[in-house]
Amino acid sequence: RKEVEQDPGPFNVPEGATVAFNCTYSNSASQSFFWYRQDCRKEPKLLMSVYSSGNEDGRFTAQLNRASQYISLLIRDSKLSDSATYLCVVIGVRDTGRRALTFGSGTRLQVQP
Amino acid sequence: ETGVTQSPTHLIKTRGQQVTLRCSSQSGHNTVSWYQQALGQGPQFIFQYYREEENGRGNFPPRFSGLQFPNYSSELNVNALELDDSALYLCASSPPDLPDSYEQYFGPGTRLTVT
DSSP: OOEEOOOOOOOEEEEOOOEEEEESOOOTOEEEEEEEEETTTOOOOOOOOTTTTOOTTEEEEEETTTTTTEEEEEEEOOOOGEEEEEEEEEEEEOSSEEEEEOOOOOEEEEEEO | OSOOOOOOOOEOOTTTEEEEEEEEOTOOOEEEEEEEEEESOOOOOEEETTTEEEEEEEOOOOOEEEEEOOTTEEEEEEEEEEEGGGGEEEEEOOTTTTTTTTOOOOOOOEEEOOO
């Protein structure tokens, strides 16, 4: 089982739709969680951090569910410019005691006019 | 953009050769991480350097090695290149001593092709 798993998609949604992605992680000791956005042939860019209490930034809401070991990203009122790959990131501590950061493979979103 | 620069932009090497990739972090950032991103995959964590010391490592063999300099710029060295090493190599820098937030700012990457 992969440490961090995401549905690769693509999710094809019309403009204005609400879309949600989940990301599951296997290490219950994971410490920090983030969503990044990556446009085609570009570098990833931080979208938002994820907290147990939830985190909202405009049309984007991120949530962490530690009991079920997943994080989610909800996008409301989708725009064409939201089309990208969304990567979830989990930070944990390995057996060596050193921190390690794991990206999911990404979920591709395509917003249609 | 992010202020993180990488060189070269593209590189073609032959199997068995060695390669050095370079990264200049954003001003004031003392943590640099390196990632390998194969086509259609998420970035895979190679290692991280904090104040010139390795601070974490992913599941990469020892032929992947790194260095961080006093000005916090960094190098990634890969020996005995294999075809599977063909990928986009990303460098990311982080603000100093920011507990738990771990924001990372990525450079544009170096696309390495091994033939």
